[in-house]
Amino acid sequence: MNTRVIPSIEQEGYFAWFHALTGKERRTFWSCKVGYALDAMDTQFLSFVIPTLITSWGLSKGDAGLIGTVTLLTSAMGGWLAGILSDRIGRVKTLQLTILWFAFFTVLCGLAQNFNQLLLARGLMGFGMGGEWTAGAILIGEVIRAKDRGKAVGMVQAGWAIGWGVSALLYALMFSLLPPEWAWRSLFLLGILPAMFVIFIRRFVDEPELFVAQQKQQERGAQRASFAEIFSPKMLTITLRAVLLTTGAQGGYYAITTWLPTFLKTERHLTVLGTGGYLAMVIVGSYVGYIVSAFLTDLLGRKKNFILFALGSLCIAFAYTRLPVTDSVMLFLGFPLGFFVSGVFSGMGAFLTELFPTRVRGSGQGFSYNMGRAVGSLFPLMIGLTSHTMALGEAIGLFAGAAYGVMILAALTLPETAGKKLEA
Numbered sequence: 001m002n003t004r005v006i007p008s009i010e011q012e013g014y015f016a017w018f019h020a021l022t023g024k025e026r027r028t029f030w031s032c033k034v035g036y037a038l039d040a041m042d043t044q045f046l047s048f049v050i051p052t053l054i055t056s057w058g059l060s061k062g063d064a065g066l067i068g069t070v071t072l073l074t075s076a077m078g079g080w081l082a083g084i085l086s087d088r089i090g091r092v093k094t095l096q097l098t099i100l101w102f103a104f105f106t107v108l109c110g111l112a113q114n115f116n117q118l119l120l121a122r123g124l125m126g127f128g129m130g131g132e133w134t135a136g137a138i139l140i141g142e143v144i145r146a147k148d149r150g151k152a153v154g155m156v157q158a159g160w161a162i163g164w165g166v167s168a169l170l171y172a173l174m175f176s177l178l179p180p181e182w183a184w185r186s187l188f189l190l191g192i193l194p195a196m197f198v199i200f201i202r203r204f205v206d207e208p209e210l211f212v213a214q215q216k217q218q219e220r221g222a223q224r225a226s227f228a229e230i231f232s233p234k235m236l237t238i239t240l241r242a243v244l245l246t247t248g249a250q251g252g253y254y255a256i257t258t259w260l261p262t263f264l265k266t267e268r269h270l271t272v273l274g275t276g277g278y279l280a281m282v283i284v285g286s287y288v289g290y291i292v293s294a295f296l297t298d299l300l301g302r303k304k305n306f307i308l309f310a311l312g313s314l315c316i317a318f319a320y321t322r323l324p325v326t327d328s329v330m331l332f333l334g335f336p337l338g339f340f341v342s343g344v345f346s347g348m349g350a351f352l353t354e355l356f357p358t359r360v361r362g363s364g365q366g367f368s369y370n371m372g373r374a375v376g377s378l379f380p381l382m383i384g385l386t387s388h389t390m391a392l393g394e395a396i397g398l399f400a401g402a403a404y405g406v407m408i409l410a411a412l413t414l415p416e417t418a419g420k421k422l423e424a
Contacts, residue, residue: 014295017148027204028143029152032136033159035099035201038194039132040163041170042106045191046071046122048171049184053118056181063115069377070123072254075130076374082131083138083366084227087359090207091139094362096198098135102128106191110184130373133349134366141353142208142361146421149353150302154294154346161287161342168279210422214358230356230364238355239368241410246372248310248407249348251379253341255399256317258380260337263321263392264330278334285338290346292339297347301418302354305347306411310404312340317400321393344407354417379403 021029050064078098086094105125112118137153144152170190174183230239289309297305316337319325325333348369356364379399386395 017151021144024206025143028140028206029156031197031201031205032095032140032156034197035095035132035136035159035194036156037159037163037166038099038197039102039129040160041167042102042125042163042191042194043071043129044164044167045106045171045187046109048167049187052180052184057115059115067119067122069381070119071126071129072377073374074123074126076370076377077130078127079130079134079370079373080366081127082134083362083364083370085131086135086138086362086366087227091135091142091211091362092201092205092207095132095135095139095205096201098128098131099194099198099201100128101125102132103191103193103195104128106188110186110188110191130370134362134369137349137369138353138362138365139205139208141350142210142358142422146419148298150297150305150347150350150418151294153349153353154290154297157346157349158287158290158294161283161290161338164286165280165283168276168283172276210358218359226360227363227367229360230367235356235360235364238414239364241414242352242355242364242368243371243375244406245306245410245414246348246352246369247375248372248403248405248410249306249344250373250376252310252313252317252376252400252403252407253344254376255379255383255396255403256313256320256337256341259383259392259396260320263396267392268325278331281331281334282338285335286342287338288335289339289341289343293343293346297350298418301416302347302351303411303414303416306344306351307408309340309344309346310407310411312336313344314401314404316340317397321397351414351417354420354422355414358422376403 018026018029046067050059050067053059054061054064078101082094082098085097102125105121105128108121109118109125112121136156140156141149141153167187170187174186177183178186229235293305293309296308300308316333319333320337349365352365352369353361355368383392383395383399386398390398
């Protein structure tokens with residue numbers, strides 16, 4: 001049993017928890033954070049190259065949207081399957097497999113010769129993209145002590161903003177050095193980089209002691225993991241409410257981030273949205289939101305933190321769609337937009353880890369988060385259909401409000417798990 005004295009915030013500051021980590025815990029932390037950043041980098045490449053593909057291949061906006069939708073749906077399936085796999089073969093092995101998977105198919109995206117090939121490669125890449133989050137969130141959640149789990153998992157989640165920023169910098173670099181027809185391919189070919197990171201994980205990162213203990217119990221005849229257990233009478237309501245929580249978070253995120261640029265360009269006629277400065281504000285806001293939320297989820301508790309960031313996201317959606325804004329105001333609104341809609345996810349990994357027992361943690365966490373992603377991915381479609389009968393801004397507000405309302409209700413009904421110790 002770990003009996004070390006943990007330094008307090010007053011003694012060493014806000015990062016006392018990190019200084020107290022063992023070498024094994026730090027290696028696991030950085031492996032998950034870097035893995036998630038590389039996942040984000042590979043994923044975000046598509047958003048930067050779509051305009052080039054529309055010009056060079058003659059893709060329609062519908063074709064581009066189909067690629068994005070297919071990626072989201074396959075990532076949801078991949079996260080679900082990775083959760084089940086992590087309960088069978090281990091968190092670390094699943095993390096390695098998912099990183100190799102999304103790196104390989106990202107490279108194939110760069111070798112695609114037509115739309116159908118790109119759609120297939122991108123769809124297959126989505127399995128690894130969704131699976132990596134599930135495996136990494138479970139791994140770091142089981143390694144870090146209960147007191148600091150929210151901070152650690154939230155700061156791993158912040159790796160997404162880092163990967164997003166790196167993809168933007170690589171886009172600027174490649175398109176300044178190469179002609180467009182080669183530059184977009186070079187970005188996807190750089191997707192091979194995460195595969196090299198697997199060597200580090202294989203050598204320096206071990207399975208969590210909780211998982212190892214659970215496996216030993218099963219070898220001695222204890223109950224084996226079964227995906228169906230998350231739908232048993234004891235677990236069913238937890239699973240369904242967790243799905244509602246993640247559906248609200250991701251439905252609201254997709255509703256705002258998918259349609260706001262179109263609304264602001266077509267109805268408000270703003271031009272700042274296409275600038276690097278606006279993108280930088282959103283990315284920086286996202287990173288700060290992840291970090292602040294990571295600390296608040298331990299300080300306030302999981303439920304209060306979810307409600308706080310859901311309300312903040314609602315307010316920013318209202319400001320964008322209802323208030324008259326200029327280009328200069330819109331530039332600065334990029335920061336709170338990134339802060340709230342991204343920060344709402346920071347406590348998600350720790351919370352889902354704590355809701356499910358060790359033997360089915362991967363199955364429960366993988367299913368609930370990724371079912372929420374699958375349902376949430378339909379919100380942009382519903383906004384598009386609804387905008388035929390009401391103003392686009394009103395449709396965005398309606399569905400964002402519904403999504404975050406569902407999230408708040410789910411948070412209120414779920415148990416508070418902050419500080420919960422995980423047992424095999």
